[in-house]
Amino acid sequence: MNAEKTKSGRHSFGALATPLGLTGDSALEFLKKNGVHFVLAQFVDIHGVAKSKAVPRHHLGDLLTDGAGFAGAGAWGLGIKPHESEYMVRCELDTLRLKPWRPEYASMFGVGLVDGEEHPIDTRNVLRRQLDRLAKRGLKLNTGMEPEFILLREQNGEFVPFDETDKLAKAAYDYRGLSRAREFLHPLVETLEAVGIDVYQIDHEDANGQYEINFRYNEALRTADQITYFKMAAAEIAHDIGAICTFMPKPKAESTGNGMHIHLSLEDESGKNAFGDDSDPRGMGLSKLAYHFLGGLLAHAPALTALLAPTVNSYKRLVVGNNLSGTTWAPVYVAYGDNNRTAMVRVPYGRLELRVGDSAMNPYLATAAMLAAGLDGVDRELDPGEPHNINFYDLSLKQIAEMAVDVLPQNLNEALAALRSDSLFADTLGEELISEFLEIKQEEWTEYHRSVSQWEINRYLRFY
Template structure:
């Protein structure tokens, strides 16, 4: 029995021994009645079942059953075995906005085997490849999002109606007038052990970014799913809309989710860091090989890190008076934000990902591409510190710099042709992903937009 005179901790830390008993005590101390057993579909959207806390032992050993055929991207038939989620205690988090509830994620099984279309399993398989070599990938994720509402006419507008500056980046009023929401989101993340180190107003009205400390790749992906859930539900309670949509309009900045990467050994030493690097970027040979792998598979990676029709409205160069911050070009450079890979000394930042990506699949694909570069000892082209947005197509061609796919259709074609990613992530998963996304692309292609009606209805 716990000492009732002590203030219970709200941060669960999974011990090596007696983890289940410790978790039961933790949940009891914090008044938890229900667990949300959670996984993501192929889109990366969280799916859940509420499980009474008294069933934690069952959830950890027998699991919770789901009809897999009802989950997008699983493509299971009615006669197939159930998808069984076995809880992973290390993912346990209290849900501050829902007293009495906690979130727990796990690994999916079908027929007694790890299910190859479970995104978390796919990432775990890639991290296991690293672990076999005594390595881990540490990732720091930077989610951008909009805080919005609808006005009296139903139009989407910033939640803070005074957020109207033409260039609102870092505007102090954007922070102070949304402080209630930002404070609650910060406290919620802090209560689960996520160390928030900065919050800022981004480039568009109603847009924010909240940064928290990096972690091992699988934990980081779990943390981002929790972040999205918390950000959206706290907003909903306030009558607001939190959106991670990649591109809200043609004239607003997109929502990116940049992924900072460092490969470390068992002692935690950064294998990407080399102080003697003649370029001044502090990169090791291993880091250069990893970068080369990412550039080699850039087009196919885009289909996974930029997974929607809307994603490609973000991957544009902008206008001369308002350039885009989105990475459009297959290149890397020292602190170069116009390239798809930026080098913030001794680590790499993959900048193409957006708010719609399935973070488990995205991270797994980055590992697979990076390891391909390391195993084949690929060398990247020279780093570029030029502003690619200022260059002509001819100048880019002279530098050997290509452009990322301009549409979801083009990116899916590149993914279909990438044998390495299919082998690493599983051909069934890649095939199902392409089927799902081709359906989205074809539906978009067949849709007649309001823009077309406005432009062509009486034009001819």
């Protein structure tokens, strides 16, 4: 069904989900039927930002065979020099998705190639390699990612909540804040559902103008694709109404940050949850496999943080002690607990929720790193220790240290140092990739460290 304009000016999307089992010819017919003129061949850079080349639909066959060519040096983190071979994206039909907010476009992801070989530091390829390791064990990784974002508008050179009445001191779950953003939320949810992304929950979060949209879990590669699609849709639909949708981890010191919690479980070949075990003596429904996987996450937590919280700004969210926002859902304590939101890992019965990451993460790279750490725990049968079912925020750092609970890195530089010293990620994800990531992020830290902030001016200009 073609997207049609309603009286309100919005598109009525209808049933636009891409049919299963498309071939080249049937896909072309599907695109014609839906009024698509261009297909975007897409990949993400090392930051997780979507990059595209528009290809007229009658060249769809070329995208499925040779692929679309890019000068790799034009994107962050591909490690390709200007004099080296072209980076090609050979698209996959099962990733074909319409763009209901721009009905003349569709998009596809695919395999990143250089000289006909899979490019080792294409982050989507990196995740696929980790999933292949898992498949050889007869297992599949399911993930559910929970992206938080803030809807803003620019006013007199400042960024303020898009809804000017969204001013409550404790805004979480506020009906009015949710209802008055319907101009943005409704078309966004319609867009996601139109392409087969099953949204099951929307809420107003703690900060003014902050929201979270949850969609049903999926196989890990598909979830990462969906997160990328979601962020593109959110940005463009916001732009159309004069708003800015930001996934910046901590836009304001006095407001809660934008996290991206990751729910995960392994599934065996029979479709059973391999993390689940009702006989768990701790009552959390976890299997021995799950505990070993958890042990790997905790053992590699400092280095893992660099890949899940990858910006300078991320560490304004991951703070020890009192947070200027008054509330934090960003635990920095390397521990786990039964439904404990103050620990790094929460255990909703029979699965794990990793709470460190934020909405700036590259979902492919973050998932691959998480899987590498977990499998190391499985291979070495690491023991995560006993759960901590306590409120860490009620304890002093001295009390926490006496419990032998470590604290996550408190700035990007510390996290990069941890990643540099933990050989697991270079060994499993690829030395080229980790070197590229470290180089780019060290430059980011250096630039930040040399900048002069307004805080410094306010503090020191007249003081000395």
